[in-house]
Amino acid sequence: MKQSQLFSKTKKEAPSDEVAKNAQLLIQGGYIYKNMAGAYSFLPLGLRVIEKINTIIREEMNGIGGQEMHMPSLQDPALWKTSDRWSDENVDVWFKSELKAGGEVGLAWTHEEVITDLMRQYVSSYKDLPFFAYQIQTKFRNEMRAKSGIMRTREFAMKDLYSFCATQEQHDEFYEACAQAYARIFDRIGIGEVTYKTFASGGAFTKFSHEFQTLAEAGEDIVYVDQEKGIAVNEEVLEEADLSELGVTKDDLEKRKSIEVGNIFSLGTKFSEAIGLMYKDEEGNDQPVIMGSYGIGPARAMGTVVDLLSDDKGIVWPESVAPFTVHLIGLNGDDSEIKDWADGIYSALQKRGVETLYDDRDARPGQKFADSDLLGMPYRVVVSKKMKEEGKFEVVARATGDVSYMTEDELYSKFAV
Numbered sequence: 001m002k003q004s005q006l007f008s009k010t011k012k013e014a015p016s017d018e019v020a021k022n023a024q025l026l027i028q029g030g031y032i033y034k035n036m037a038g039a040y041s042f043l044p045l046g047l048r049v050i051e052k053i054n055t056i057i058r059e060e061m062n063g064i065g066g067q068e069m070h071m072p073s074l075q076d077p078a079l080w081k082t083s084d085r086w087s088d089e090n091v092d093v094w095f096k097s098e099l100k101a102g103g104e105v106g107l108a109w110t111h112e113e114v115i116t117d118l119m120r121q122y123v124s125s126y127k128d129l130p131f132f133a134y135q136i137q138t139k140f141r142n143e144m145r146a147k148s149g150i151m152r153t154r155e156f157a158m159k160d161l162y163s164f165c166a167t168q169e170q171h172d173e174f175y176e177a178c179a180q181a182y183a184r185i186f187d188r189i190g191i192g193e194v195t196y197k198t199f200a201s202g203g204a205f206t207k208f209s210h211e212f213q214t215l216a217e218a219g220e221d222i223v224y225v226d227q228e229k230g231i232a233v234n235e236e237v238l239e240e241a242d243l244s245e246l247g248v249t250k251d252d253l254e255k256r257k258s259i260e261v262g263n264i265f266s267l268g269t270k271f272s273e274a275i276g277l278m279y280k281d282e283e284g285n286d287q288p289v290i291m292g293s294y295g296i297g298p299a300r301a302m303g304t305v306v307d308l309l310s311d312d313k314g315i316v317w318p319e320s321v322a323p324f325t326v327h328l329i330g331l332n333g334d335d336s337e338i339k340d341w342a343d344g345i346y347s348a349l350q351k352r353g354v355e356t357l358y359d360d361r362d363a364r365p366g367q368k369f370a371d372s373d374l375l376g377m378p379y380r381v382v383v384s385k386k387m388k389e390e391g392k393f394e395v396v397a398r399a400t401g402d403v404s405y406m407t408e409d410e411l412y413s414k415f416a417v
């Protein structure tokens, strides 16, 4: 992509009305636009990051047997009354509205009820189970606070997967497979090292549920980490009895701020019983389906990456989620010969499938370098008269600052996909 064509522009200063670092940097870089508190647009650069995160999530969910689908945001109150989750006393994040045709409607803040109801059409026998269905879909939540940039918004995409099993063994097996898939997702997007599988309270059906908490000063949550054992617990699980069950002691736990990037939850038969999702077992008896739900917020994950990996000059994207791998900086000034040469390098990179952002703007070198640091592509490649004469390109790794010099061929072989 040619930077001169990009409608989003970088800003000199971070926006003054944002307190969260992720929003400051992403707005300054032209990745996102704040439409109102708790609602952001993802601009072309930002959308590329989200799409990369979504692709990683999809690969991992498909890898454990997830089937992708898509459910509506508009919600029928009648369904939510069956599980007692329509009233504002029970659920404090609903956005509700009136239908012109009469009656109320809600905007989905989660989808357990919707998918349980839907699956009544498709489940009848134990032979239909287990299966796993997921979506990446918009949720609306009337959150009280929206001060963490894209990490807590009132409209956001969530990957929500639901498991449907006949037996506890089937459920436990999938639950563990999903926990491992989550660990791989957070590894792949670059936050695995500081993301802990965290024991949280489990509700009526299991003792524990699990949150995936990333240690970060910007976090809104608190976890207690045993770094050596690689596990964490949240405040609900700080009882001596729970801790000893997990084989940790209070003295070994370190209190840290964290961001909940995902969670997995055994639902038991809560929704299947309320909504009537039954299957016939081998003896022909009706049984409620055993369910689980598994969420990840792609935008929260993106904000976490920005928050953790940026430095004082700007964002530092891991290659796996960077909008472009290479930031090609044309330093041609008024020299049309060098400009043509730089254009040619860009085309050659394009042809080889290297995702390249090409700064072909008519701007000063200082401005181009500052923007390049702010935008944070993994590799900066400078094309200038000097490079042409020397037959070498200067390649700078954003994360480490390591500089290397490469011939044109070396450049292509390094980045060609």
Ligand code: ATP
Residues within 6 Å of the ligand: 110, 141, 143, 150, 151, 152, 153, 154, 156, 158, 260, 261, 262, 263, 295, 296, 297, 298, 299, 300, 301
């Ligand atoms: P929190 O305690 O932070 O409000 P939650 O327990 O309400 O999170 P879930 O309902 O389990 O979260 O949602 C699954 C995932 O969706 C979370 O782990 C998080 O990554 C993401 N998420 C939740 N709320 C928001 C939000 N308001 N904005 C962006 N992402 C969110």
Ligand code: MG
Residues within 6 Å of the ligand: none
């Ligand atoms: Mg919440």
